[in-house]
Amino acid sequence: MEVPFYRDTWAEINLDAIEANVVNMRQLLPVDTMVMAVVKANGYGHGAEEVAETALEAGAKWLGVALLDEAVRLRVSGIEAPILVLGWTRPEDVHIAAKYNISITVFQQEWVREASKCYKSQHPVFFHLKFDTGMGRLGVRDYSEAKGLIGEMKSDPRFIIEGAFTHFATADEDNQTYFNEQYSRFKEGLSWLKELGINPNLIHCGNSAASLKHPENMFNLVRFGIAMYGLSPSEEMKPGLPFKLEEAxxxxxxxxxxxxxxxxxxxxxxxxxxxxxxxxxxxxxxxxxxxxxxxxxxxxxxxxxxxxxxxxxxxxxxxxxxxxxxxxxxxxxxxxxxxxxxxxxxxxxxxxxxxxxxxxxxxxxxxxxxxxxxxxxxxxxxxxxxxxxxxxx
CATH class of the missing domain: 2.40.37.10 (Lyase, Ornithine Decarboxylase; Chain A, domain 1)
Structure with a gap:
């Protein structure tokens, strides 16, 4: 039975618009580059479950959230697609990620050490290692940090690095100087992983802005957030968008x-x-x-x-x-x-x-x-x- 509401105030979500934006993004990308539909913050206020289901039907392969709670909610709702928690997760909650088959972000050696102590199961846990290439928010910043973290990960065979990523601070601006600096730093970080014997299956750096501007250089996964909802990442980008965004x-x-x-x-x-x-x-x-x-x-x-x-x-x-x-x-x-x-x-x-x-x-x-x-x-x-x-x- 449909849930009622007793006040004539409501929001309308056009799922056809979500679908069209995902389909157009997939067509813009190389065939071997996958789409992660970012549905954090309750799907940017649109509804996480409904947007996730629509995006997956339209061809997205991954879902991205900010919190472990958001990921668990998607699992409980019946969604089985791969999910990555993009933000910080408490080390004592790593067993929840394992229970629900949720990938989590890692960037601190001390975190890995603490999580290894807390985790009692033998089931593997999958991680994406984040590099801070200039956003200044979360991530490994230098080789010594990366080496210490990787060493700690290798000491626990239950912990598997399946991905590596970074986030751009200025990809939505016309001036791409800082973006190019971050991109170079990310490639350098990937070379550290190779030197340390880590070859992640998934490499991603493209948010909506970077993916719309540089679809051919976004490795094998992009994080499709604001543009999936039909909104331009910035006013500057509007004149050069590669396809029309459908507002949902x-x-x-x-x-x-x-x-x-x-x-x-x-x-x-x-x-x-x-x-x-x-x-x-x-x-x-x-x-x-x-x-x-x-x-x-x-x-x-x-x-x-x-x-x-x-x-x-x-x-x-x-x-x-x-x-x-x-x-x-x-x-x-x-x-x-x-x-x-x-x-x-x-x-x-x-x-x-x-x-x-x-x-x-x-x-x-x-x-x-x-x-x-x-x-x-x-x-x-x-x-x-x-x-x-x-x-x-």
Whole structure:
């Protein structure tokens, strides 16, 4: 039975867009280069399980997450494809990775020593060794670190290095100088592994930006993240994208109250918005608890009946108001992200209003907002974590 939701506020996820982006990426890459669909942060706010299933059907071979918890959730949901945890995992939790056949990232000799002490099973554990080539976040930085880590790994035959990778800091910028420096450092790191007798089956350095720009130089696996969701890694890259990205996320609500307000009346907390004349004001059941942050009140609009309608006053925890062009009925659809060919609010536009990047926008829409999934134009399913239960509602 479909999970219900009892507030007319929801996000729509177009799985056809996810599929198209994965298919186009695969066609851009050499035939022997695989795609890892990055579904961390609940699939960048789109829904990890649904995106993972769609990406795998479209030809992705691996899944990437940030946390061991995220990987376990995918396994429990029934997904059997290879999964890599890209972030740090506690050494005492290595048995969980083994239990669920999850590959984890390694970059510290001390971590390997501690994990070896904690791990009691004889089942093998698979690792991807990360190099810090200039991101400054996680990874081995020099030969001595690599040698110490490899030596520690070799002392425990249960620990197997199946992959090696790095992450680029500036691949989405026009100036590729730093990218080229990192790429050279990564190749040097791979030479260290060869010298130390390690030949990983999987080599990956390409995030969305690097993979779209340099598909032929990304070794045998790429990590397809932001572009899989139809969003450009940066504004700079938009003019040179090798294929059109199909945006998958939209955000909607409905008017729950419409009223005529006379001149010089205050709207919302602080009464900082004052009506200039007789105005039609609509109330929308979305607020900062849903991720529609208070900062969006300034100079922001929503779409009602193909009209851009300014947000009126401060955004509340659960609601905000907007100025309507004329009287419209309660129940009229309000689009916060999305729209048609004539009037549209993109994720990039919302990011620009907030002075941030498009990655953040779908991630910040909270799980209080149900996700409705569409495939081939048909409503496929609803995810509403507030009411997901084994009992019929």
């Amino acid at each position: 996320f939209s955000f909607h609500s409905r008017l729950v109250h419409v009223k005529s307000v006379p001149p010089n009346e205050g709207i919302s907390y602080g009464a900082i918005y004052r009506t200039e004349k007789d105005e039609w004001i609509g109330t929308v059941p979305v607020g900062y608890a849903d991720g529609w942050t208070r900062s969006l009140a300034k100079d922001s609009t929503v779409i009602v009946r193909n009209n851009r309608c300014p947000i009126a006053g401060k955004i509340c925890m659960d609601q905000f108001m907007c100025r309507l062009p004329y009287e419209v009925p309660v129940g009229e659809k309000v689009t916060l992200i999305g729209g048609g060919p004539d009037v549209k609010i993109t994720v990039d536009e919302v990011a620009a209003r907030l002075g941030t990047i498009n990655y953040e926008i779908p991630c910040m829409i909270s799980e209080r907002v149900p996700r409705i999934y569409f495939r081939s134009g048909e409503r496929l399913k609803v995810r509403n974590p507030l009411l997901e239960t084994n009992e019929e509602i």
